[in-house]
Amino acid sequence: MTDATHRTALVTGASRGVGRAIAERLAADGVFVAVHYARQDAAAQETVAAIEKAGGRAFAVRAELGVDGDIDTLFTGLEEGLRGQPLDILVNNAGVAVPKSIDEITPEEFDHMLAVNVRAPFLIIRRALPLLRDGGRVINISSGATRIALREHAYAVTKGALDTMTRTLTMTLGARSITVNTVAPGITETDMNPWLRDNPEAAAAVAGVTALGRTGRPADIADVVAFLASDDARWVTGQWLDATGGLYLGPGGFRP
Template identity: 60%
Template sequence: MGDLTGTTALVTGASRGIGQAIAVRLAASGAMVLVHFGTDEDGATATVGEIERAGGTALAVRAELGVDDDVETLFAGVETGLAGRPLDILVNNAATAPAGPLGVTTRAQFDHLFAVNVRAPYFIAQRALPLLRDGGRIITISSVATRMANTTQTSFAMTKGAVETMSMTLANQVGVRGITVNAVAPGATRTATNGPAFEAPGLADLIAATTALNRLGEPDDVAEVVAFLASDAARWITGQVIDASGGLFLGPRF
């Protein structure tokens, strides 16, 4: 994958799961990574430690998203970490989990979901633009929930549809600076956090049977796609949603 030596990257929600894998992968290509976390300081420390043990450079940055002054808190740490350098790559990964189907999600849950999954990445992107170099990258993690009718994830899917639209319109706005803006949509991805959920009898096999590549996703599968979009090889791709689900629910397999 493309060489990112000398670049800087901010990955939100990088203390575990897909975000952690993205941070580690970008660092492996040479980027100095700002590892954002909200409450999981131990996880962020583990991410930084893994990067440093592999010879990379990383710094943890704390900011709880979805609360007042979240972006200001985040970028106070980001600017300290950058120490005057520009930002090259922004990965909006942090998100909160689905609250439930219509009729179950409360107003408070709905508002929090949109505050973390939509408002935060929108204003993080806005705040990052003055720091982002020309030719930089903005990558937001979406979900295949936007192309499937999963009634247990109505409000969550709505938030991901919003950031996909944001990615397309922002790409059109900042393209004159050579900045690309894309979204990556994972499917069923097994992480250390959600792993137990896939242990329900028959569930993993059922998902694999409805996936073209016949298995659950892993965080590294998604991280590789993000690393590609962050590289110079993806310089002509912008305003797109890249499905990174292994072909989840493409249709029946006969």
């Protein structure tokens, strides 16, 4: 890896929530960050502005994933923004969730989740390989739902595929000293989980079944990603890092 002030990163789904926190944390470490987003122009520009106000460097890249031409659109914008620089860090964070059980979700909803959560990261990694510098980092954002048997079956299936993608790529990319790892958040305070903000009792219930006694925050995930993106993690690859705060590891509230 090169010095942090000369590194570059692409963070997908970086206009808000966990993705924004990751982009801001990497930028704080000196990384030049491509802030990918799908539709929310204002949110993406706010993220870039916040990074720049803090002394970092960033640019926005718009591309809706899961539609025809998505990868071409993404990389056209990425390469324009990088202006010939290689890519050091790729964070596949963008994802969609349909909180329905197997008997509720429609085939169309399932197909869309597969397109955004599985197909897009796979094709993004493939397209990024010529840009990725030897010794680079690929970090996939999965979910604690692949460890815990929750009712969002289809969502867990897509994230389970992403977990497998991480493991199977390690040997291929290891020849170039590129590490590939997964970070699995738990129930985190983002726009994807508005009920944590709107329902204090539900938030308290989540905290009660979490070993560390609270719900997750975007910065909790961003700090783990920053470690994996750093030179300190040069000897870590093919790993699934649980960043749930110990969600559902044992009986909530029980103290022998």
